Amino acid sequence: MSAESLERQTRSFLNDNVPQIQEHGGHFEIEDVDDETGEVTVVIGGACSGCGIAPMTMRAIRHRLPDEVEDLSKVTVRRANGPRAAVMPNKTDEMEEMDEYEDYSPPF
Template sequence: MSDLAERVETWMVGQMPIIQMHGGTSVVREADAEEGVVVVELGGTCSGCGISDLTAQNIKRDLIMDFDEVDEVHVKVPDTGEMGSSTVEGGRGGDLQYSTESSDHF
């Protein structure tokens, strides 16, 4: 995992505890400091949650504000609710499944 990915993971734990508190999960799928791109995937109860789009927008805005090298953030929000069985400490991680049917979701 890259230094940027590790820093974004740490940031997610500190800044977005609401995700875990509500049974959701998040995974940093990509963090490229040279390109300025971060891809975060939400899972668990984020699937179908009425505020998942708001959470995604907050993550996008805040990551760009808090990390000078980040210019573009994509947050994938699952539509299916399917989540892989492997998780890491704090209920984060795992192989998340998501749909690309909605144009609002990556």
């Protein structure tokens, strides 16, 4: 599979299945694609940077994307860095590990 095809499939899944990101003022970027290993890195930003449910959205993308994109072996999802990234990373990390979010199923 070519990197372009892997990237195109990833973008298509995100556009079709995670419209809430854009509807709520966020955005995503496909930062890196490695066609040899099947690894993709997705960055979410904009309003996602300060959103309390972003960790759950990130987890859902990590778990669902490999099931939907052929030849995708690993997904890394992170928040965008920079001056507009108004988030407390230590709290975000804690949220990702909380049992309450283990079975969270966002509407995509």
